[in-house]
Amino acid sequence: MNSLAERLIALAAAGVVLFNYPILSAFAVDGTIAGAPVLYLYLFTAWAALILLVALALRRNGRGGRGG
Amino acid sequence: MSQEILIVDDEANIVLSLEFLMKQAGFQVRTAEDGEQALEAMEDHPPDLVLLDVMMPRKNGYEVCEEIRRRPEWAGLPVVMLTAKGRDVEREKGLALGADDYITKPFSTQEVVDKVKEILRDRQGGG
Amino acid sequence: MLPEWSILLVSALYVGLLFGIAYFADKLGDRGRSLVNNPYVYTLSIAVYCTAWTFYGSVGLATQSGMAFLTIYLGPTLMAALWWLVLRKIVRISKLYRITSIADFIASRYGKSMALGGLAAVIAVIGITPYIALQLQAVSSSFDVLLYFPDVEAMETPRGVWDDKALYVAVLLAAFAILFGTRHIDATERLEGMVVAVAFESVVKLVAFLSAGIFVTFWLFNGFSDLFARAASHEAIQSLGLLHEIPGGYGAWLTLTILSAFAIIFLPRQWQVTVVENVNEDHIRTASWLFPLYLLAINLFVLPIALAGMTAFGPEMSPDNYVLALPLAEGHGALGLLIYIGGFSAATGMVIVATIALAIMVSNDLVVPILLRKQALSPSVDLSRLIVNIRRLLICCILLLGYLYYLLIADAYALVSIGLISFVAVAQFAPPILAGMFWKGASRAGALAGLSAGFLFWLYTLLLPSLAETGILGQGFIAHGPGGIEWLRPYGLFGITGMDPITHAFFWTMLVNAGLLWGISMFSRRGDMERIQAALFVDVFLRSERDARFWQGTATVGDLQELLGRFIGNEQASRIIYEHAETRGDRLADTEQARPELVHHVERVLAGSIGSASARVMVSSIVKGEALSFEGVMEILDATSRTIEYSRRLEQKSKELEQATQELRAANERLKELDHLKDEFVSMVSHELRTPLTSIRAFGEILLNNPEMDTAQRQQFLDVVVRESERLTRLINQVLDLSKIESGSAEWQLADVDMDRIGREAVEATRQIFSEGKTELRIEGGAGDATVKGDPDRLMQLAINLLSNAAKFSDPDHGRVRLRVDDGPGDTVQLAVTDNGPGIGESDRQRIFEKFHQVSDLQAGKPKGSGLGLAICRLIAEAHWGTIWVESEPGEGSTFICRLPRAGGEHCDLTAHVDFSGWR
Known part of the structure; x- marks a missing residue:
């Protein structure tokens, strides 16, 4: 239970870091990758990755983690 | 015709001493320095008794003893095991595998000679 | 372009469908076949977060500040990661204590305070009104775009009240909210019809927006790269840096992320669907990732549509209308209609849930407490009917308020700016709620002060200026402050400038709100009720439902039933009391004294209908005797x-x-x-x-x-x-050595040892063994520094062991042994001993270093090793942070190599790091 809480907090914190200055500024550059602007691609990719990790964190503990 | 003893041990010096003792007691002697050599030597014609060391490279004494007991043509061939492993478990294992006697190293020369003679006498007497 | 009747017909059909779905879902729910007990319906209902703002406004925002529109969805994603910790606790508290709204939550937490509940309700209504107005505006203008495109001027012309579609939309929505939002007086009973309808709307708007995005990206353009490439050469897009800059700056980016993270919990409609309508806490697990995924999907095409719109239209077209205008410009009327319906569903979903949530909040925390206080209710009044009617009236009032605000500011603002004003308002709930859930020390006085001050600052820095910009108030006070007092300028309070209005307001309101909450809580005395409630809320996971028995009182069962009956109907009341008695195994006569559990149960049921503060007042009015003391x-x-x-x-x-x-x-x-x-x-x-x-x-x-x-x-x-005696002696010595090294009792010295010298001395010491046989011994290498840290005697033993081992196994007639000391890879020294013996098979190369392992195929007649020499070598090498191994091919001789780290490395205590006990 606690480790789930720690995992979720860590993921949220990672999200805050990924989606803000200064890391964000590293991707706010001119240029494209596979035709898409770097910033656009980065934000959506990082976003999707975060969602996936949250899903995994909550899935893995799937059963029996209730009530406390 | 005097009886033949096969001495099997990987320690050359021990073979040397046993060979001397057996010859002195009037037996013919053949030697082998590991299990496989011993079995090969017996294929030709079986000896009257085998003095068999346990810890040897390529087939140890237990394996040789098992093999001997499995082969009908060698049924009744007396096997005396010699070992430096002095624990009861090992003695029992040897006897369970069909050895006739079990001598612990270091042995008394008198004891080995007496035991060999005694076993061979019993055999003859028995049949 | 499209005939007006067809748009109206489609809109009407859609609303009809919505009514049908809600009706059907309610019927199913009544028959016990609930559709809402499902994590996917729960998640879709949370997507009511995506309103007309998302549908039309994001595109508008993207044309000004590029990717910044995404913050409104990244914030909720981050918060959703924490839902399992935060939202689940809110849900648990709300279910346990029958809390029906944000205002009720705050009131209940801070000692069932009527004042706090009322204040929160006022903030919510005033704060959300602009947001409702935003939806009405969006529907109205999307209707106009559909109707008049491409005549931009006609689109933008204001129309008379009766000609305005927003009014009719508002009326329809009021009807829906009244029908499906006020079915029960107990606000903790779920509004299944509403939830299912809203979930359905979430599907519609997602499909519609994705259709628009796919049409624009793959029909108007040849996919993403074509679109981005053509946009990149567009002048305005280039100069604004939309593709690769954050035009609003990182400060605003962070503010919007935090604001929206708060909004996803504290917007009244979000609270309604995530907390009040939650059926099963476990659904939060799914929603925590699925809802962000929904957000991701609906935002994928926002930037492409914005860019396409900018390349296609001139400045006279409002960017908020791009979504609709792009297909219309290509003559795709049917697609336009679908997109219009999508936007319509986004707007109506928000309005329906928000009005219902606000109506319940205002009725339970503002109107009923006032009525009760004024003693305006004679016992003959059917309170349950009255309360339902109050809620219906409130729904109409709130929609009317939204409509008036819409008339006032119509078209003066972009959609997003209006929405953000609401976001800052609801962010005021964050400090009292979050602090209240995790900190027992937060006090009513602190919450009241913080919330009031935050609200006032919000009024002054955001709401008033927004009204001023419409021309109702003098524009001058924005630029120069009221009465020319510069430091009171609403966008530059106390002379602090450099932030955009939203960041500015967010900063000040949060500062005063959280600051006062914290500061005053530190120094205020808390009443018993506050302390009890604080304990109940913070430790909710330690409590069970039966816990909170505050009443020592002497109320009769009959009194309680009568009280309950006034609010929820007699039949219902007697059923509730009977069921309660049943579960406890009690038989209750009317005149009997009620047990404290029953009194508490009645209070909780009442709280669901009229709010916790009022419920407490009502119950205390019939219970004679004191409530239990805090202790x-x-x-x-x-x-x-x-x-x-x-x-x-x-x-x-x-x-x-x-x-x-x-x-x-x-x-x-x-x-x-x-x-x-x-x-x-x-x-x-x-x-x-x-x-x-x-x-x-x-x-x-x-x-x-x-x-x-x-x-x-x-x-x-x-x-x-x-x-053989010699052999015995050697063996005994080695066994003793080995056991000394292994037990750690060997006395190790730590000195700088020159391996070259060790090599030479070992060769000298073993020379005799070699000269006895016919083996030639050579020493090689010896250039350079070969100093290692270690015990010289042990290292000497190692070298001698290797040499004597080599002497035994080298070729009997033409034996050659070679010792070589040189540099190893990295910072190491190597000592290698090579013989030309029979070599060692692969299977033996590892095991040769084990104790008593002897290579099976030895030449007869040769004296054998004890089987310990190499084992000792390995121990010594490992104790010196080194390794030892043998390289060999059968028939080619062998080389034993010992590699030791050079002196000066980071070694530590000699014996400490080798775990001899495990080495066997």
Whole structure:
């Protein structure tokens, strides 16, 4: 239970870091990758990755983690 | 015709001493320095008794003893095991595998000679 | 372009469908076949977050500040990651204490305070009104775009009230909200029809927006890269840096992220769908990732549409209308209609849930408390009917308020700016709620002060200026401050400038709100009720429903039933009391004294209907005698939480015990293994000692019994005796060495040792063994520094062991042994001993360093090794942070290599790092 809480907090914190200055500024550059602007691609990719990790964190503990 | 003893041990010096003792007691002697050599030597014609060391490279004494007991043509061939492993478990294992006697190293020369003679006498007497 | 009747017809059909779905879902729910007990419906209903703002406004925002529109969805994603920790607690508290709204939550947490509940309700209504207006505006303008495109001027022309579609939309929505939002008086009963309808709308808007995005990206353009490439050369897009910059700056980016993270919990409509309508806490698991995924999907095409719009239209077209205008410009009327319906569904979903949530909040926390206080209710009034009617009236009022605001500011603002004003308003709920959930010390006085101050600052820095910009108030006060007082400028309070208005307002409101909450809580005395509620909220996971028994009172069952009956109807009341008695196994006569549990139960049921503060007032009006003192309640609470804590510890203990047992079992296994290894070792030593002893004894006896033996033979036998005695001595020494090293009792020195010298001295020491045989010994290498840290005697032993090993196994006739000291890879020194013996097979190369392992195929007649020399080498090498191995091909000789780190590396204590005990 606690480790789930720690995992979720860590993921949220990672999200805050990924989606803000200064890391964000590293991707706010001119240029494209596979035709898409770097910033656009980065934000959506990082976003999707975060969602996936949250899903995994909550899935893995799937059963029996209730009530406390 | 005097009886033949096969001495099997990987320690050359021990073979040397046993060979001397057996010859002195009037037996013919053949030697082998590991299990496989011993079995090969017996294929030709079986000896009257085998003095068999346990810890040897390529087939140890237990394996040789098992093999001997499995082969009908060698049924009744007396096997005396010699070992430096002095624990009861090992003695029992040897006897369970069909050895006739079990001598612990270091042995008394008198004891080995007496035991060999005694076993061979019993055999003859028995049949 | 499209005939007006067709748009109206489609809109009407859509609303009809919505009514149908809600009706159907309610009927199913009544029959016990609920559609809402499903994590996917729950998640879709949370997507009511995506309103017309998302649908139209994001595109507008993207044309000004590029990717910044995404912050509104990244914030909720981050918060959703924490839902399992935060939202689940809110849900648990709300269910346990029958809390029906944000205002009720705050009121209840801070000692069932009517003042706080009322204040929160006012903030919510005033704060959300602009947001509702935004939806009406969006529907109205999307209708106009559909109707008049491409006549931009006609689109933007204001129309009279009766000609305005927004009014009719508002009326329709009011009807829906009244029908499906006020079915029960108990606000904790779920509004299944509403939830299912909203979930359906979430599907519609997602499909519609994705259709628009796919049409624009793959129909108007040849996919993403084509679109981005053409946009990149567009002048305005280039100069604004939309593709690769954050035009609003990182400060605003962060503010919007935090704001929206708060909004996803504290917007009244979000609270309604995530907390009040939650059926099962476990659904939060799914929603935590699925809802962000929904957000991601609906935002994928926002930037492409914005860019396409900018390349296609001039400045006279409002960017908020791009979504609709792009397909219309290509003559795709049907697609336009679908997109219009999508936007319509986004707007209506928000308005429906928001008005219902606000109506319940205002009725429970503002209107009913006032009515009760004024004693305006004569006993003959049917309160349940009255309350339902109040809620219906409130729904109409709130929609009317939204409509008026819309008329006032119509078209003066972009959609997003209006929405953000609301976001800052609801962010005011964050400090009192979050602090209240996790900090028992937060007090009513602090919450009241913080919330009031935050609200006032919001009014002054955001709402007033927004009204001023529409021309109702003088524009001057924005630029120069009221009465020309510069430091009171609403966008630059206290002379602090440089932030955009939203960041500015967010900063000040949060500062005063959280600051006062914290500061005043530190110094205010809290009443009993506050302390009890604080404990109940913060420790909710330690409590059970039966806990909060505050009433020592003397109310009769009849009184309680009558009270309950006034609010929820007599039939319902007697059923509730009967069921409660049933579960407790009590039989209750009307005149009997009610147990405290029953009194509490009645209060909770009432709280669901009229809010916790009013419920408390009502119950205390009929219970004679005092409520329990703080100490009394805390005692009860502590007892239960102690029990829960105790059982939890027991569980913990038994888990620990289980683990300890496991560890013990493992340790036991290990011991057994060690014991076995030790046995094996003793047996091996015994064997190795007995073997030479056997020869010695045998020849001794032979010599003794044969005094007349010929001299040559006697000589041979005596020679054997001597050599076997030597072998025995060597073996005994090595066993002692080994056990000394292994037990760590060997005395190690730590000195700088020159391996070159060690090599040379070892060669000298073993020269005799070599000269006895015909083996040639050479020493090579020796250039450069070969200093290692270590014990010189041990290293010498290592070298000698390797050399004597080589001497034994090198070719008997043309033996050649070579010792070489040189640099190893990295910062290491290598000592290598090569022989030209028979070599070592692959299977033996590892095991040769084990104790008593002897290579099977040895040449007969040669003296054998004790089987310990190499094992000792390995111990010594490892104790010096080194490694030892053998490289060999059968028939090609072998090379034993010992590699040691050069002196000056980061070594530590000599013996500490080698775990000898495990080495066997």
